Amino acid sequence: MRLRGFTVAAIAVTMALTACSAPEDESEERAREDSDRAAAGEAPDAITIGWNQPYYSYNDDTSDGNATANSIINYMLRGNLFYYDENQALVRDESLGTFEKTSDDPLTVEYTVADDAAWSDGTPIDATDLLLQFVGTSGNLNTIDASDDVGNLGGEVYFNSSSPGLPLVTELPELSNDNKTLTLVYSEPFADWEVALDFGVPAHVTAMKALGIDDPQAAKDALVDAVQSNDKAALSSLAEFWNTGYDFTALPDDELLHLSSGAYELTDYVEGEYLTLTANPDYTGELPASINEVTVTYSDDPLAQVQQLQNGELDLFGPQATTDVLEALEAVDQAEVDTGVEGTYEHVDLVMDNGGPFDPATYGGDAETARQVRQAFLTAYPRQDIVDTLIKPINPDAEVRNSFLVTPGSPSYEAVSEASGMEEAYGDGDSEAAAQILAEAGVEGPIDVRFLIPADNQRRSDQFDIVQPKLADAGFNLIADRRGTWGEDLGSGTYDAVSFGWQSTSTAVTESQATFYTGGLNNLIGYSNPEVDDLFDELAVTTDEGEQEDIQGQIDAILTEDAIGSTVFQFPSVEAYNKNVIGNVTSAPLNPTIFYGYWNWTGPETE
The missing domain is CATH 3.10.105.10 (Dipeptide-binding Protein; Domain 3)
Structure with missing residues (x-):
């Protein structure tokens, strides 16, 4: 399972779900285009990645959404303040903002959102987004310990998540006058303060949907008011939507449910079969998409995925490692196979x-x-x-x-x-x-x-x-x-x-x-x-x-x-990719494994 930073690892389970490849008529045309690009030493315009479990939630910070199947996609959709590289080193990404410890006694951490940070609907990203993430993952405003029905709280407040560190922030975070800075003051030291808070789902969408407000800024203002006044009724509605409102298994009609703040946008999703991510044209951050279109297809059969790689239907996948899979991959001429430890x-x-x-x-x-x-x-x-x-x-x-x-x-x-x-x-x-x-x-x-x-x-x-x-x-x-x-x-x-x-x-x-x-x-x-x-x-x-x-x-x-x-x-890990299509692929042992380093992917490596 995944949880960014302070949360526990997302459950690494292999679900048994039927899946199909992307449309075949498009794949043949794409193969010809990629062949031309490869000959010119360029990165492909599009690739297809195989995975075993379909995406089902844009909010992977909830107990139910906390799964690798979700986090690997959200990793490409939403910008973060930090990530782990292939050597498990923490790397800060200052595209959306920065954070620093300003005091040890008491432990005080200040988060500042970048001036040009924005969601793909044009709404600015600000400290309200961090405030919602704090409220959602700390549980500090919950009025009950748990709820069997997180979609119907009956007026109680229960954000369905948990954090080992944020509950130590016993006072509400402070917002700056320009609403670009959020300050956390801990009641005690916290060893993992660097990974305690990151961006999550958009505050304005959560408040618009939960509170029935059409204007994004008015919705964010209402969210801040609800938190600061401890408005139980409003917080209950916000929690209900935060818990379940971002769950879906096919492309929603409402684009607000999957806004981008990262390198890619979600542009297509056929339930149980495949989803497509397309480069975000408005992204100006440090980790831009190197490949314009990434399609993720779903299958729980790794041997079938080996065959898809051989047929040119898959360009990259990371199956559960078995001797049968490795032997099958050895017979695929175009397969570059890397093994290691996850x-x-x-x-x-x-x-x-x-x-x-x-x-x-x-x-x-x-x-x-x-x-x-x-x-x-x-x-x-x-x-x-x-x-x-x-x-x-x-x-x-x-x-x-x-x-x-x-x-x-x-x-x-x-x-x-x-x-x-x-x-x-x-x-x-x-x-x-x-x-x-x-x-x-x-x-x-x-x-x-x-x-x-x-x-x-x-x-x-x-x-x-x-x-x-x-x-x-x-x-x-x-x-x-x-x-x-x-x-x-x-x-x-x-x-x-x-x-x-x-x-x-x-x-x-x-x-x-x-x-x-x-x-x-x-x-x-x-x-x-x-x-x-x-x-x-x-x-x-x-x-x-x-x-x-x-x-x-x-x-x-x-x-x-x-x-x-x-x-x-x-x-044991196995990463396989089509060396005639894509290069500079480096998997990370921590989540998001094979999706790590998407900004570095290139065309075929030449000797």
């Missing part, structure tokens, strides 16, 4: 609040028995077998990941993973030890476990085939629950265990908070531990790197002891 990691989740085998309620509220059952499951889970069988053929250096919070290769990984105790606690899949834990808990098998699997994801099916016999030997009866809607069902409580990937979008130390914090945006298993919550709160206000590492190790150790699940491996 910022996404595979993990297994055990649901703790659904009345299933891992829920204390199943054992009369006995939390320790439920914990032992979870511990037995994880002790038998063959993480090393999965890595050896499925990942090492693609990345020979692959290893089991042993930290919930820290990515392998980062400076603190060795210390935090050792502190976690995960390797010692879970081992390499010991069915006998797991059975002994169940016996000590007084729980007899076989224990039925509904294991959620995406219907058409080969690697996840292969994982299940490796896991099932090991768990059977330990006393667990794994039931394959294959669903085409599995991504939508995550967090529904209708399964007991699931394995999927979390994608990192930043290097912020607080990035994982929403996954493990009580009621966190990405807490899909019903986990709650006050000690973990307190440590995350402490981590958020700790700026010393050594102390951060120590706190992360403590959190990791508690998560391991509580047996909430386990990390398994870091995703």
Whole structure:
């Protein structure tokens, strides 16, 4: 999952959705034009990129819209104050504005919007846009903790998002007289202040739609008034629209729902099939489109995408890496293939609040028995077998990941993973030890476990085939629950265990908070531990790197002891593109992966 900056990584899931290519009659003409451009050493006028899940929300800061499928498109539609490069370094983009820390005590950060910044409908971008993003992601004006129906709040205020840092800004941000500067004053230090706030959806559109105001400036004024006067009725309407008003699965008739402030505009979208981005003619920023038109087609079948690349229907795609896909790509003459490691990691989740085998309620509220059952499951889970069988053929250096919070290769990984105790606690899949834990808990098998699997994801099916016999030997009866809607069902409580990937979008130390914090945006298993919550709160206000590492190790150790699940491996990455059409393609390990560096794309590279 993605969230810009302070939010947790968007869920890196592969949804099973049917998709088609862009119209064939246009692709033949385009191929001829691109051939002429390539011969002249020029970048193509248009390219087609393959992806696995269709876009469905212009607001990827909500809990529901927080997905990589949305963030990769919004990355090209909307300008941001910063991004991460291919080396995971934070880079500031001052096209729309700047920000600076003006004080350490109290921590004060000042954001200034560029004078010429504007949305594609001509409305100026100003501090009101940042104010809405602060209100939406901080939750500071919410009157309820959560809402099952975010589209009908009944007069309550609930912006469906979360942030580990912005709640520390307990006073309303200050707006300058010219409405170009917004100032945040934190009540405590915040380690990740640089990535705490960025631009989101347009304030004027949100207020126009939510409050029934036609004039953009009048709408922004009304939004500011509602925030500053804490007008509950107006804020409830603003929250409802912010939560759901930007969701769509085909091109809306109303262009206000997908305005551009970045290099591209959304010009076409056929539901479930493809969308088209066209260079924004009014963009004057630092990251302009190098290719005029980008069409993104959708398919959940990577082998079909390999065939499309060979046929000239795709120019770039980043499939889930399997040996079958790599072997197929090797047979495509025009394919340039790069492999590496993604910022996404595979993990297994055990649901703790659904009345299933891992829920204390199943054992009369006995939390320790439920914990032992979870511990037995994880002790038998063959993480090393999965890595050896499925990942090492693609990345020979692959290893089991042993930290919930820290990515392998980062400076603190060795210390935090050792502190976690995960390797010692879970081992390499010991069915006998797991059975002994169940016996000590007084729980007899076989224990039925509904294991959620995406219907058409080969690697996840292969994982299940490796896991099932090991768990059977330990006393667990794994039931394959294959669903085409599995991504939508995550967090529904209708399964007991699931394995999927979390994608990192930043290097912020607080990035994982929403996954493990009580009621966190990405807490899909019903986990709650006050000690973990307190440590995350402490981590958020700790700026010393050594102390951060120590706190992360403590959190990791508690998560391991509580047996909430386990990390398994870091995703191997595969990026493939047509070297006869496009060049200078560099994928980034963090979101937006293959869409990173669109401003650098060129024509074919010559030797």
